[in-house]
Amino acid sequence: MIKIKNLTKRFGDFVAVNDLSFDINPGEVVGFLGPNGAGKSTTMKMLTGFLAASSGSITINGLNIKEDALTIKQGLGYLPEGAPAYGDMTVLQFLSFIADVRGLTGRKKQVRIARVIKSVELASVLDKSIENLSKGFKRRVGLAQAIIHDPKVLILDEPTDGLDPNQKHHVRELIKNLAKDKIVIISTHILEEVTAVCNRALIIANGTKIFDGTPQQLQEKSSYHHAVTIELTQAVENGDELKSLPHVASVVDGKNKITVLPTSGHNIFASVYDKVQALGWQFDAIYSEQGRLDDIFRELTTSSTNAVDA
Numbered sequence: 384m385i386k387i388k389n390l391t392k393r394f395g396d397f398v399a400v401n402d403l404s405f406d407i408n409p410g411e412v413v414g415f416l417g418p419n420g421a422g423k424s425t426t427m428k429m430l431t432g433f434l435a436a437s438s439g440s441i442t443i444n445g446l447n448i449k450e451d452a453l454t455i456k457q458g459l460g461y462l463p464e465g466a467p468a469y470g471d472m473t474v475l476q477f478l479s480f481i482a483d484v485r486g487l488t489g490r491k492k493q494v495r496i497a498r499v500i501k502s503v504e505l506a507s508v509l510d511k512s513i514e515n516l517s518k519g520f521k522r523r524v525g526l527a528q529a530i531i532h533d534p535k536v537l538i539l540d541e542p543t544d545g546l547d548p549n550q551k552h553h554v555r556e557l558i559k560n561l562a563k564d565k566i567v568i569i570s571t572h573i574l575e576e577v578t579a580v581c582n583r584a585l586i587i588a589n590g591t592k593i594f595d596g597t598p599q600q601l602q603e604k605s606s607y608h609h610a611v612t613i614e615l616t617q618a619v620e621n622g623d624e625l626k627s628l629p630h631v632a633s634v635v636d637g638k639n640k641i642t643v644l645p646t647s648g649h650n651i652f653a654s655v656y657d658k659v660q661a662l663g664w665q666f667d668a669i670y671s672e673q674g675r676l677d678d679i680f681r682e683l684t685t686s687s688t689n690a691v692d693a
């Protein structure tokens with residue numbers, strides 16, 4: 384279990400992480416979100432013992448990062464931002480080196496190396512220098528070094544950055560499989576990643592926690608939660624006719640699309656559907672939305688007085 388209490392990091396007068404507190408339990412895959420400069424990487428660096436906190440405490444499985452950094456690091460996998468160091472090593476040399484650093488020897492070392500090569504799909508680049516790899520392969524090598532020792536806590540800073548869509552899918556599946564008995568913290572800008580991989584979302588802005596809940600609870604905060612979208616066959620209608628329905632907050636007219644937003648907590652699908660039928664509108668699709676994460680992310684992170692726990 385990870386316990387973060389009143390964690391603060393100052394760089395001179397600037398407060399990058401401000402009084403952050405939260406706990407994380409095994410089995411949780413936490414999407415750590417926030418706009419650029421919110422303090423995500425700084426928090427991750429403190430969690431992994433690479434940066435000392437100005438105040439507050441971090442304990443991982445009962446050990447304090449200040450006193451037991453080495454023991455904590457042994458049970459932790461970390462994928463930092465960017466590419467792995469030692470660009471002149473080949474992929475295989477690098478993995479072998481990391482396995483040595485992690486104290487793996489003999490058959491166990493060979494088995495673990497073979498396992499990560501397979502799970503992160505590195506077989507085709509084993510003899511290439513890391514510096515000559517594409518961005519996506521560099522990221523995969525970074526992921527391989529983070530999981531080679533089967534750590535109980537995995538901290539991944541933008542794990543799918545630079546990967547093509549197939550690889551993104553593959554890495555997300557890999558993370559989901561790895562996550563069963565571990566704590567996984569993923570920093571990401573990709574909101575769809577949160578619903579695809581995470582069972583908890585934690586959003587920070589200006590170093591302060593502004594949301595902590597499930598991806599579902601995050602979606603429920605969107606003004607598009609339970610909004611009804613009608614994709615019209617022809618863009619001849621406007622949404623004025625729908626504005627007067629009960630519990631309708633507003634109507635957004637798009638090109639061939641009209642979206643009807645409900646007032647909080649109301650389900651307006653049936654009444655919108657009936658009205659569209661009564662009006663005789665031709666449509667290709669009509670559906671209820673789950674909520675738009677981009678929209679709620681913007682709402683939460685652009686307002687400064689919005690601290691919330693789901």
Ligand SMILES: Nc1ncnc2c1ncn2[C@@H]1O[C@H](COP(=O)(O)OP(=O)(O)OP(=O)(O)O)[C@@H](O)[C@H]1O
Nearest residue numbers: 394397398399417418419420421422423424425426
């Ligand atoms: N070593 C440092 N010295 C001074 N300021 C720093 C230092 N490291 C980070 N900062 C500042 O702290 C703030 C938080 O940075 P951090 O890298 O943690 O943000 P982030 O949420 O990871 O952003 P991004 O999404 O852009 O990676 C930023 O304003 C950054 O400029």
